Amino acid sequence: MAEAKLNAIVTQRIEVSPGLIILRVLPDGWELPDFEAGQFAVLGLPGSAPRFPFAELEDPPADPDKMIKRAYSIASSSVSHQYLELYVTIVRSGALTPRLFHLEVGSRLWLGPKFAGIFTLQEVPPDDHIVLISTGTGLAPYMSMMRSVFTCGGPRHFAVVHGARHSWDLGYRSELHTYERLCPNFNYLPVISRPKDEAAPWNGFTGYVQDAWKAGLISKAWGFEPEPAKSHVFLCGHPGMVETMLEILKEGGYEQFSRRSGTGQVHLEKYW
Numbered sequence: 001m002a003e004a005k006l007n008a009i010v011t012q013r014i015e016v017s018p019g020l021i022i023l024r025v026l027p028d029g030w031e032l033p034d035f036e037a038g039q040f041a042v043l044g045l046p047g048s049a050p051r052f053p054f055a056e057l058e059d060p061p062a063d064p065d066k067m068i069k070r071a072y073s074i075a076s077s078s079v080s081h082q083y084l085e086l087y088v089t090i091v092r093s094g095a096l097t098p099r100l101f102h103l104e105v106g107s108r109l110w111l112g113p114k115f116a117g118i119f120t121l122q123e124v125p126p127d128d129h130i131v132l133i134s135t136g137t138g139l140a141p142y143m144s145m146m147r148s149v150f151t152c153g154g155p156r157h158f159a160v161v162h163g164a165r166h167s168w169d170l171g172y173r174s175e176l177h178t179y180e181r182l183c184p185n186f187n188y189l190p191v192i193s194r195p196k197d198e199a200a201p202w203n204g205f206t207g208y209v210q211d212a213w214k215a216g217l218i219s220k221a222w223g224f225e226p227e228p229a230k231s232h233v234f235l236c237g238h239p240g241m242v243e244t245m246l247e248i249l250k251e252g253g254y255e256q257f258s259r260r261s262g263t264g265q266v267h268l269e270k271y272w
Contacts, residue, residue: 076144250266
């Protein structure tokens with residue numbers, strides 16, 4: 001029964017590292033809906049779908065006739081509708097990601113017909129500078145933002161601060177480095193927390209993304225201090241990081257954004 005509901009096809013599967021993949025998906029027989037950069041899509045597979053061989057055993061096993069659905073931030077451009085791109089990390093004890101990791105090019109899955117979410121740039125004044133801080137796959141909505149609205153060489157400054165345990169877990173690293181080389185108004189600040197595990201010496205910043213903020217890396221990169229009056233900060237990823245960064249930013253005069261009042265400069269998206 002659930003098998004008949006599968007309405008999309010995997011067109012590309014890119015392995016970033018053993019626990020990270022990029023999936024490109026296309027609807028089968030219907031059009032990708034419009035969406036705003038930063039929104040999410042819902043993917044699904046039936047309980048009967050096979051799991052990744054190195055995943056943990058399910059206890060209890062999923063209902064084979066029930067569709068397992070989860071939301072994933074969209075990484076692809078909202079301007080180009082060539083495909084839908086998702087950045088996925090495996091949760092070995094989870095219900096859906098071990099099944100997503102088993103997919104290959106040509107595999108079928110369920111894709112929700114509507115995309116949603118309020119973690120977007122719509123409420124940010126067009127001249128304000130933007131800092132995008134993330135851990136892990138929390139980078140996904142920022143890739144959509146960069147690919148959709150960023151203007152290379154414009155007066156508005158962007159910075160992406162991305163934290164991971166290891167350098168090989170820094171997905172989209174080459175693309176972001178390219179933006180930085182070509183665009184004087186963009187800076188990419190990767191941060192790793194376990195430099196001793198690296199095969200070659202890591203020359204970048206070590207620690208956590210909150211340490212990078214407190215060290216003033218963005219100020220050094222931009223040549224001026226990001227301030228609440230002209231800057232918005234987006235936080236996406238591990239809830240602990242989000243809460244810690246929110247407290248640090250509040251101490252610096254920033255406020256959490258409120259849709260009701262339309263005020264505030266800090267936008268949040270917590271993963272899991």
